[in-house]
Amino acid sequence: MIKSENRLRKNKHFRYIYKHGETKTYKVLTVTFVETKFKTIKVGFSVSKKIGKSVVRNKVKRRLRESFVSLQKNIKPNRNYIFTAKQGIENLDFHEIRQNMMEILKKNGLYIENN
RNA sequence: GUAGUUAGCCAGAUGAUCGCAGUAUAGUUGUUGUGACUAUAAUGAGGAAAGUCCGAGCCUCGUAGAACAGGGUGCCAGUUAACUGCUGGUGAAGGUGACUUUAAGGAAAGUGCAACAGAAAAUAUACCGCCCACAUUUUUGUGAGUAAGGUUGAAAUGGAGGUGUAAGAGACCCCCGCAUACUUGGUAACAAGUGUGGCAUUGUAAACCCCACCUGAGGCAAGGUUAAAAAAGACAAAUAUGUUGUUCGCAUCGUCUUUUAAAAACACCGCUUGAUUGCAAUGGAGACAUUGUAACUAGAUAGAUGAUCAUCUAAUACAGAACUCGGCUUAUAGACUAACUACACUA
RNA sequence: GCGGGAGUGGCUCAGUGGUAGAGCGUUGCCUUGCCAAGGCAAAUGUCGCGAGUUCGAAUCUCGUCUUCCGCU
DSSP, X not given: OOOGGGBOOOHHHHHHHXXXXXXXXXXXXXXXXXXXXSSSOEXXXXXXXXXXXXXXXXXXHHHHHHHHHHHGGGBOSSEEEEEEEOTTGGGSOHHHHHHHHHHHHHHTTOBOOOO
């Protein structure tokens, strides 16, 4: 799981990012990000009621968190991110979601290759 | 063997690696604030956590008082903290049966409604009829009697048979039903029996209503702690304010309203030891109660149970705690246990 | 988490227990050289779903599904 220092916690943080950040969409994921002066990455996840019932939503959130943790070392720092799930994500398994997240980050130049 | 009825139980397991939550212990660091980090330990979603349909705890409302209104419940007895719950019984309905279902008080307190059809729909009424008399005339009319039969309808003024009669009729008789009184049994609902009456008094209360009993309102986003300000306006001794609607009663003297600022955010308390859970014994027909013994078993706040791999397997369904508990209702794959019933076959 | 509404033709809505309606739209015909407007007809409903009460339910009762609104 994500450590508490890497989490977005307050409603006003979310609202700030939505207001000032850039939004990019690819397949079943939307990423919103904004540059900050702090080095630590902060991340939040948003899964709306359109995706499904509470069991389904929790499952999607868990998979998104787990994907983020596995990719965390390669994500550009000094930024805050919000990942929003879109309809269709509930039918994908963990590996497909991880692949989708990696692709969306690469496309927008937020992914650092291992070298 | 087939089909079924009732009751109960389970809701994947094991191992490996990585990771989250609060708790306890130890260490490091640090402050408005036991706050952050590290290590170790054990623990960490359900049978419905769901719907929010009932009931209760708990909290707040300075008032919790009364009457009416409004709302709820409705066979009897028991059970429970309480209940539209549960248990046992009575009546009624369904099923060959095991068994199941049941909003089941009152229609001689009053009001309303009963479309169409039908003679007639609650008021005793007569379309086709039956029978008698008279007239006309040879099938009609008038008058009197009658309601057995026919027709309509969801429902037709006790049922079927006999006596009786001009024809008929509870007019009378037997049996059944109904009403009522008494006796017996039962805590009671009610049941059985005996006598009397002689058919009035249709249905509908999940129509208004009557009767009996219950009912203050709002809800953890309740409410409290750290915790402390200023300005403007309204009202002035009965106005105003207050807790569903109305009236009365009651309480408050400085109260109320608006605006701005701060506190204040990684906040804290409420928050989980409780009508608790497991086991055993005793009492009871049962729901349940009592006693003993053991256990402590989520407490998050962008919101914790996951990811990957392996093995077993039928392993799949419905589904995620948000103050707590007791019920009800609804969703649900698959597996298992016990008792019983009907039918068929065999001995 | 707590509370309160709605569901009827394709759309917007009436309908207080007795044959399901209105407007707009749709289709056909008339009118016109053609179209619009106008006129005359017609079709279109498991009254969200499942039970119950009743002789009879869109309507009354219970359950359920969908959807909307308020409190933060």
